[in-house]
Amino acid sequence: xxxxxxxxxxxxxxxxxxxxxxxxxxxxxxxxxxxxxxxxxxxxxxxxxxxxxxxxxxxxxxxxxxxxxxxxxxxxxxxxxxxxxxxxxxxxxxxxxxxxxxxxxxxxxxxxxxxxxxxxxxxxxxxxxxxxxxxxxxxxxxxxxxxxxxxxxxxxxxxxxxxxxxxxxxxxxxxxxxxxxxxxxxxxxxxxxxxxxxxxxxxxxxxxxxxxxxxxxxxxxxxxxxxxxxxxxxxxxxxxxxxxxxxxxxxxxxxxxxxxxxxxxxxxxxxxxxxxxxxxxx
Amino acid sequence: xxxxxxxxxxxxxxxxxxxxxxxxxxxxxxxxxxxxxxxxxxxxxxxxxxxxxxxxxxxxxxxxxxxxxxxxxxx
Numbered sequence: 001x002x003x004x005x006x007x008x009x010x011x012x013x014x015x016x017x018x019x020x021x022x023x024x025x026x027x028x029x030x031x032x033x034x035x036x037x038x039x040x041x042x043x044x045x046x047x048x049x050x051x052x053x054x055x056x057x058x059x060x061x062x063x064x065x066x067x068x069x070x071x072x073x074x075x076x077x078x079x080x081x082x083x084x085x086x087x088x089x090x091x092x093x094x095x096x097x098x099x100x101x102x103x104x105x106x107x108x109x110x111x112x113x114x115x116x117x118x119x120x121x122x123x124x125x126x127x128x129x130x131x132x133x134x135x136x137x138x139x140x141x142x143x144x145x146x147x148x149x150x151x152x153x154x155x156x157x158x159x160x161x162x163x164x165x166x167x168x169x170x171x172x173x174x175x176x177x178x179x180x181x182x183x184x185x186x187x188x189x190x191x192x193x194x195x196x197x198x199x200x201x202x203x204x205x206x207x208x209x210x211x212x213x214x215x216x217x218x219x220x221x222x223x224x225x226x227x228x229x230x231x232x233x234x235x236x237x238x239x240x241x242x243x244x245x246x247x248x249x250x251x252x253x254x255x256x257x258x259x260x261x262x263x264x265x266x267x268x269x270x271x272x273x274x275x276x277x278x279x280x281x282x
Numbered sequence: 283x284x285x286x287x288x289x290x291x292x293x294x295x296x297x298x299x300x301x302x303x304x305x306x307x308x309x310x311x312x313x314x315x316x317x318x319x320x321x322x323x324x325x326x327x328x329x330x331x332x333x334x335x336x337x338x339x340x341x342x343x344x345x346x347x348x349x350x351x352x353x354x355x356x357x
Binding site: 063065086088090109111113132134136155178180201205223225227228250252254255256257273276277278279280281282 | 291296298304313314317319320321322323324325326327352353355357
């Protein structure tokens with residue numbers, strides 16, 4: 001494989017290496033230091049190895065897309081990349097922790113799912129433009145951070161990690177469409193979802209959740225999977241009642257391997273089934 | 283045990299050892315699973331129960347079913 005070098009790299013604002021199934025590029029990205037005006041870098045679905053290069057001198061960098069390669073090592077320091085909008089490095093072999101992204105105040109997408117990242121999810125309260133935060137299928141620990149400032153957030157997925165603690169309040173996240181935190185070690189209550197009027201999916205199965213904070217659910221919420229927790233009778237009954245009150249048809253609600261619904265809960269389950277819902281309870 | 287395909291999903295009991303899916307036969311979309319979860323399920327859709335996740339993944343492939351993943355972002 002020949003080395004790729006470019007003359008006048010400082011004039012280049014965008015680098016795209018398109019992937020063709022039979023012609024994937026391999027090797028290591030040596031350095032992007034000379035590309036001082038580089039704004040966008042696309043190297044998707046190749047066979048890159050080595051680590052993501054240092055991009056601290058690329059201060060006008062807006063988008064990095066290196067998904068589906070074989071990258072290893074840590075995510076570099078991003079504190080100089082203050083205009084960074086999209087950071088996509090999913091489906092690689094990255095290790096180490098997620099760096100501090102508090103300087104990346106215009107960040108819209110941070111997608112590093114399907115890696116081997118460890119450590120805590122960083123504080124994201126200054127990332128108020130964040131729309132997607134997808135870090136599922138890693139080895140992350142600690143708790144889910146405060147999301148109350150992330151009012152633009154549409155998708156949050158930190159499932160299949162080793163997270164502990166409570167699911168934070170998501171009352172402020174009114175743009176939220178999909179929230180997934182399944183397959184962790186989370187405890188406490190399923191939060192109040194009454195303000196999440198755009199929510200479509202809420203998946204919190206395979207945790208140790210015990211309660212439901214109550215409140216209504218949006219009729220847009222058509223996939224609610226909370227099986228394999230320790231939800232109480234009261235929580236199970238309240239969830240069934242909330243979905244009946246929402247009045248939607250044709251959704252999927254799984255509350256299996258929790259307490260059995262009783263009384264009105266059994267009636268509510270039957271009501272949902274009559275509205276075309278798929279319902280599982282213990 | 284072979285795969286069980288159930289078209290009248292009315293209070294079907296599953297054990298913690300079994301794997302299952304629910305799919306919409308019109309859209310060929312998997313709505314739930316493959317998952318392991320004991321309980322009683324009712325649904326207007328089709329339920330398929332097997333012993334292993336692999337059995338169900340094979341069923342999904344052979345029947346051209348789609349497992350949607352809305353959290354696969356691209357750009």
